[in-house]
Amino acid sequence: MKTNITINAENGFPYLGNGINFTEELFGIKFDANLIQKTSELIWQPNSTLCRSTAKPLPAPFNVISDLAGEMTVHLNGKTGLIGKKALFKEVASLDSSLMDNFIGHVKNHVKNPTEESAHLIADVRCWTSWLANGIKIEPIFNGEKTACSFIPWPLSGLLLLSSRIIGQQPEFEYAADYVLRSGILPDTNVSLSDNNDTIVEYIRSIKPVVSFHDIDKNEQGFRMTHLAMENTSKAMIEGALNAVNKQNFSENIDNISEALHLSNKIFNCMWKVSDPDLYNKEVRIFIQGLYGNQGRIYDKKGLFFDQCGDTYDEKYDSKGCYLSNLHGQTGANSSYHPLGDEITGVGKYTKAYEYDEVDSIIIENILENGFVSDECLKSRDCEIDSLTKLLKSFRVGYRPPAHHALIVKTKDAIEHSSFFNDVEGNDSTKRQLANSVRWLIQHRIDHYKMVVSYILRSPDPYQHQTKAKGTGGSPTPSFLPKMFTNSIDRLEELVGNSNIEWADDLISITKDHKEAMNRFKKIALQVEKEDSQKNRSLS
Numbered sequence: 001m002k003t004n005i006t007i008n009a010e011n012g013f014p015y016l017g018n019g020i021n022f023t024e025e026l027f028g029i030k031f032d033a034n035l036i037q038k039t040s041e042l043i044w045q046p047n048s049t050l051c052r053s054t055a056k057p058l059p060a061p062f063n064v065i066s067d068l069a070g071e072m073t074v075h076l077n078g079k080t081g082l083i084g085k086k087a088l089f090k091e092v093a094s095l096d097s098s099l100m101d102n103f104i105g106h107v108k109n110h111v112k113n114p115t116e117e118s119a120h121l122i123a124d125v126r127c128w129t130s131w132l133a134n135g136i137k138i139e140p141i142f143n144g145e146k147t148a149c150s151f152i153p154w155p156l157s158g159l160l161l162l163s164s165r166i167i168g169q170q171p172e173f174e175y176a177a178d179y180v181l182r183s184g185i186l187p188d189t190n191v192s193l194s195d196n197n198d199t200i201v202e203y204i205r206s207i208k209p210v211v212s213f214h215d216i217d218k219n220e221q222g223f224r225m226t227h228l229a230m231e232n233t234s235k236a237m238i239e240g241a242l243n244a245v246n247k248q249n250f251s252e253n254i255d256n257i258s259e260a261l262h263l264s265n266k267i268f269n270c271m272w273k274v275s276d277p278d279l280y281n282k283e284v285r286i287f288i289q290g291l292y293g294n295q296g297r298i299y300d301k302k303g304l305f306f307d308q309c310g311d312t313y314d315e316k317y318d319s320k321g322c323y324l325s326n327l328h329g330q331t332g333a334n335s336s337y338h339p340l341g342d343e344i345t346g347v348g349k350y351t352k353a354y355e356y357d358e359v360d361s362i363i364i365e366n367i368l369e370n371g372f373v374s375d376e377c378l379k380s381r382d383c384e385i386d387s388l389t390k391l392l393k394s395f396r397v398g399y400r401p402p403a404h405h406a407l408i409v410k411t412k413d414a415i416e417h418s419s420f421f422n423d424v425e426g427n428d429s430t431k432r433q434l435a436n437s438v439r440w441l442i443q444h445r446i447d448h449y450k451m452v453v454s455y456i457l458r459s460p461d462p463y464q465h466q467t468k469a470k471g472t473g474g475s476p477t478p479s480f481l482p483k484m485f486t487n488s489i490d491r492l493e494e495l496v497g498n499s500n501i502e503w504a505d506d507l508i509s510i511t512k513d514h515k516e517a518m519n520r521f522k523k524i525a526l527q528v529e530k531e532d533s534q535k536n537r538s539l540s
């Protein structure tokens with residue numbers, strides 16, 4: 001449990017150890033916000049959204065965990081894995097309790113002396129246990145039952161809870177960190193803008209998953225590894241911005257930002273070739289359902305029961321533990337790539353995602369304490385905000401690695417405390433490149449919306465459990481996605497709206513077509529939302 005939580009913005013937007021402080025005690029181990037931030041920074045690369053090292057098979061005695069997760073994949077080298085045979089829960093329930101004693105010893109040493117090695121073992125335990133926990137939750141649904149498993153057995157419950165708290169994430173499977181960033185092995189080669197789509201597809205297929213729910217070389221692999229390949233362009237984008245802030249090879253570095261965003265978009269559009277939209281709800285989305293809002297209907301009303309992790313006695317499980325409920329589900333919105341792109345290009349001035357106010361303090365406090373903030377709580381403090389703001393603000397602290405949150409804040413601060421935007425906008429060639437960068441963010445958002453329509457809204461849902469008009473993160477997609485799009489368009493218009501130059505006209509005409517397309521997508525999404533609510537699915 002966290003105590004002595006303090007939040008202030010004296011040194012800019014708060015992050016753990018810088019404006020956010022607390023102490024925490026779990027399983028007799030005491031630690032604080034500084035230790036969590038330090039641990040996270042030992043796990044994630046500086047100036048990139050990638051991790052320092054992909055999750056590795058665990059050393060003894062924890063190897064049973066990674067071995068089991070390696071066996072769970074439904075389609076596994078021509079065999080049916082544990083989830084497909086509905087045999088995973090039984091295996092997980094027989095894990096030996098001594099694993100937790102052993103892990104507590106390891107964490108105690110880490111708290112005393114955090115090293116890259118000790119942080120990586122904790123991160124790996126967290127990654128593998130979160131995959132296993134999600135596997136057992138969804139196993140019944142995948143096998144035709146109506147409700148998911150809401151019981152996380154000991155010692156999996158303890159291992160997942162403790163490892164998550166030490167690295168500063170929710171004790172739940174997390175889309176960006178676990179599904180994408182820490183669980184795919186990138187090849188030594190890279191792709192560039194001059195590569196054609198076939199080469200990019202080959203590259204995506206060459207990224208090997210270390211663990212999977214459904215498959216290792218088909219739709220799930222394609223979906224996750226397309227995303228990972230996009231994130232692999234983050235270093236060029238971030239370092240481009242930071243070098244330009246320091247006036248190093250200014251024009252070249254501004255070009256690097258726009259090239260990275262362009263390449264990321266080119267890779268994104270290969271998704272259609274590697275992950276079939278018609279099978280998305282069936283093979284991919286079902287495995288990343290969350291606990292929040294309508295997605296939570298597949299779980300017990302009280303939420304997930306973490307066996308032996310608290311003092312609440314539950315008759316059904318005949319055990320003491322704690323309930324965790326209302327955690328947001330997994331979604332690309334956990335990714336830090338586009339929030340970084342927004343701050344670097346000035347779109348952030350319109351999203352206002354990293355401008356601190358009273359609402360931020362309430363949200364941060366509630367996310368740290370409970371994992372979510374309720375509408376009632378916001379109302380009682382006279383803060384009513386739309387679902388977009390609520391979701392994005394909630395995700396910053398607790399739903400993305402603390403190192404990523406700090407990276408976004410530090411990048412924004414570096415830009416703000418320099419003449420970056422004045423320098424870029426004062427020169428026609430660099431202004432054009434910045435406008436191009438905004439264009440690729442707009443392009444991403446329009447292509448992304450196209451995917452939401454094809455992959456979620458128009459794709460069959462064989463389980464009849466998924467709320468199509470609500471994202472797995474819990475936001476209503478029809479209003480969420482167009483809003484981010486509009487913010488990006490506003491920034492482009494601010495940059496080039498009044499210019500009478502040919503390249504500016506070209507960019508503005510692209511956005512005109514996009515605006516019309518976005519309105520068409522919005523109509524489709526609103527229609528699906530209506531159908532959902534007609535089916536009596538509450539969409540609050």
Ligand code: HEM
Pocket residue numbers: 226227230268271280330331332333334335337338339445448451452455456470471472473474475476477480481484485
């Ligand atoms: C088939 C592919 C995809 C689908 C169906 C999809 C779906 C969604 C949905 C429904 C949301 C709304 C939030 C919520 O879940 O409640 C969302 C948000 C978001 N997604 Fe995706 N997503 C896809 C791929 C990706 C990929 C590959 C990325 C790569 C970074 C990504 C990045 C984002 C971001 C950054 C947001 C926040 C909104 C924004 O900044 O524009 N998504 N996505």
